[in-house]
Each structure stands twice: as C-alpha cells, then as structure tokens.
Amino acid sequence: xxxxxxxxxxxxxxxxxxxxxxxxxxxxxxxxxxxxxxxxxxxxxxxxxxxxxxxxxxxxxxxxxxxxxxxxxxxxxxxxxxxxxxxxxxxxxxxxxxxxxxxxxxxxxxxxxxxxxxxxxxxxxxxxxxxxxxxxxxxxxxxxxxxxxxxxxxxxxxxxxxxxxxxxxxxxxxxxxxxxxxxxxxxxxxxxxxxxxxxxxxxxxxxxxxxxxxxxxxxxxxxxxxxxxxxxxxxxxxxxxxxxxxxxxxxxxxxxxxxxxxxxxxxxxxxxxxx
Numbered sequence: 001x002x003x004x005x006x007x008x009x010x011x012x013x014x015x016x017x018x019x020x021x022x023x024x025x026x027x028x029x030x031x032x033x034x035x036x037x038x039x040x041x042x043x044x045x046x047x048x049x050x051x052x053x054x055x056x057x058x059x060x061x062x063x064x065x066x067x068x069x070x071x072x073x074x075x076x077x078x079x080x081x082x083x084x085x086x087x088x089x090x091x092x093x094x095x096x097x098x099x100x101x102x103x104x105x106x107x108x109x110x111x112x113x114x115x116x117x118x119x120x121x122x123x124x125x126x127x128x129x130x131x132x133x134x135x136x137x138x139x140x141x142x143x144x145x146x147x148x149x150x151x152x153x154x155x156x157x158x159x160x161x162x163x164x165x166x167x168x169x170x171x172x173x174x175x176x177x178x179x180x181x182x183x184x185x186x187x188x189x190x191x192x193x194x195x196x197x198x199x200x201x202x203x204x205x206x207x208x209x210x211x212x213x214x215x216x217x218x219x220x221x222x223x224x225x226x227x228x229x230x231x232x233x234x235x236x237x238x239x240x241x242x243x244x245x246x247x248x249x250x251x252x253x254x255x256x257x258x259x260x261x262x263x264x265x266x267x268x269x270x271x272x273x274x275x
Contacts, residue, residue, distance in 0.1 A: 001058060004079050009062025011075050013051035017043030020112070021088040022269070024050045025076065025096030027118065027252070028196055029155060029185045031057025034093065037258035038265070046269075049088075051079060053095070055192035057184075067199040069095075073102040089269055091115040093254060095196075098203055101234070104213055105206035113272045114215045115265050118223065118251045119234055121205040125226040139198055146190040154193065155185040166224045169250055173222055177255045208237040215241045216268040220249030220256060227251075242268075 004011045014032060016039055024035040032050035039048050052059035053072050064071065076099060080088060089112045092100035097116035104114055145154045162170050172178040185193070215238045217231040228245070235241035244264055249256035 004075075004082055006062075006075070006078060008064055009054065010059065011051055011054070011079060012058035013049060013079060014039075015083070016048045017046055019046045021083075021085045022046040022048050023076075023080070023085070023088045023090050024048070025072075025090070025092040025099045026050070026053065026056065027094030027096055028200060029056065029151075029188055029193065030093075030181060031184060033057070034181075034184075034252070034255065035091075038091070038254060038262060041258075041262040042266075046089075049079070049083065049085070051076070053099070055188065055196045061189060061192050065195075067195040069098045069102050069199055069203040072099050072199070073106070076103060077106075087112050089113045089115070089272070091117070091265065092119075093117040094120060094251065095200060098200070098205070101205060101208060104211045104215070104238075105208060108210045109212045111213045113269060114213050115218065115268060116215070116231070116234065117218045117254050117261065118227070119217045119219065119231040120227050121230040121233060122203060123200040125224065125230050133201075137201065139194065139201065142197055143194055146193060150186075151188050151190055151193045152182060152186040155182060162224060166222075169222050170224055172250045172252045172256055173220075173248055174256050177252055181252060208234060211238040212240070213238070214268075214272055216265070217241070217243040218253055218261060218264060219243070219245050220251060220253040221245055221247045222250040223253075224251075 001012055001014045022042055026034045031052045035050050042048050054062045090100045097119040100114050159171055217235050219228050219231050235243045246253055246257045246260050254261045
C-alpha cells in the first residue's frame with residue numbers, strides 16, 4: 001500500500017497489475033478491501049487502483065472538520081494526477097458512485113467508462129425541495145446516537161430503518177458480507193462517522209446531462225426501490241447509459257455476486273471504444 005501526502009492529510013491507496021487504469025472507489029464506512037474480488041479478477045489485464053477515502057480504512061482521520069463528496073473527488077483527482085492517469089475507467093459503489101458522478105460532471109469525457117454499483121444520487125434517495133434538506137438534517141440525532149451506541153450501533157440502527165421501509169435484505173444477502181461490513185464500521189471513530197454521513201447527506205447531485213462517458217449501473221435485486229429509481233435516472237441522464245439488476249444480491253452487489261458482477265463489468269469494459 002502506498003500513501004499520497006496532501007496538505008490536510010494522507011490518502012492510502014494500492015495499485016496492482018499492469019495495463020489500462022481501472023480505479024475503484026468504495027462505499028461509505030468501508031475501505032478498499034471491499035473490492036478484493038474485483039482486484040483479483042481484473043489485475044491480470046488492468047492497472048487496478050483502490051484507495052481508502054478520507055475517514056475510512058488506512059487513510060483514517062484527516063484535518064478538515066467537514067467532509068464532502070466534492071472533497072473526496074478532489075482527492076481522486078489528486079491521486080490520478082500523482083499516478084499520471086489521464087482517462088481511467090472508474091468503478092464506484094454507493095458513496096463511491098457519488099464520487100464517480102461528481103468526477104464525470106467535472107470531466108464529461110474524462111474517463112473511458114464508468115461503472116456504478118449500488119448507485120445512489122442522494123441520501124435519502126428522494127428529491128427534496130431546495131432549502132428544505134438542511135432544515136430536516138438528521139445529523140444532530142446521529143451525533144446523539146453515536147455518543148450512546150457508538151459507530152456500530154448507529155450503523156445497525158440505520159440498517160434496521162432502511163430494511164423496515166424496504167422489507168428486503170438490503171445491505172447484503174450474505175451473512176458474512178454483512179458481518180464484515182459492520183465490523184469495518186466499528187473501526188471508524190465517531191467523529192469520522194459523522195463527517196462521512198454529513199458528506200453523504202449534504203451532497204447535491206449533478207444533472208449529468210453533459211456526460212459522454214459510457215456508464216453502466218449495477219444494482220442488486222434486494223436494493224431499495226428508491227435507490228433503483230435513482231440508478232435509472234443516472235442511465236437516462238447520460239449520453240450512453242445502461243443498467244443491470246443482479247438477482248440474489250443487495251446493496252453490496254459486487255460482494256454478494258462477485259462472479260456475476262465481474263463478468264458484467266468485464267463485458268462492459270471490453271465494449272468500450274479503444275483509447
């Protein structure tokens with residue numbers, strides 16, 4: 001694992017293999033290890049890059065008092081520049097899909113292709129009138145929960161709330177995958193958990209109508225219906241978009257169905273125009 005030094009912290013990342021660059025951005029309260037099935041599959045043909053977003057994994061806490069999807073995307077741009085990668089293929093899950101969307105909005109033709117697993121545009125995944133979202137912010141309640149139950153308890157409460165509305169095995173259909181995800185949350189300090197949540201909640205998604213990068217959205221069958229709808233919005237907005245739903249999988253679709261996810265991703269990547 002390597003380290004990229006920034007003015008307000010350091011970003012840890014890992015590169016494996018040679019070939020065209022394929023960059024993975026993990027979901028909220030996870031880390032680059034969440035992409036292990038994909039790294040093992042694609043490293044023979046691609047230069048695979050994974051990173052730990054601020055507040056997560058080996059990167060851990062950084063100086064800013066507030067995080068944002070825009071800041072996470074700034075870090076991605078800095079890492080690509082440091083690695084001298086100009087037009088990568090990008091793959092993001094959940095929070096990572098937001099980072100990919102932000103990158104595509106800044107660089108409409110700046111990637112060879114984009115894959116978004118568990119793709120979501122906002123949290124919660126509903127359209128709210130301008131100016132209303134800050135008034136309904138759950139961050140104060142979240143802060144209280146973190147002080148009482150810690151990061152693991154707070155995350156589990158969030159899961160129960162989502163599953164109560166969906167009636168599905170939302171996060172993962174695999175008990176081991178679910179347990180590992182919850183364990184990763186337990187390694188994150190409460191202050192970082194809050195900053196990550198706030199970044200997700202405050203994000204105002206771009207329209208994406210100028211994006212020319214071929215885009216592929218993958219959702220699990222057990223994904224929340226509102227999230228699936230946002231995935232369809234992404235596909236409809238971009239110039240070249242497609243969507244796939246995989247059975248027997250939840251939000252962490254790349255881990256629930258790694259072989260199927262890898263096969264679909266490989267087919268998409270193989271079909272991209274040569275650069």
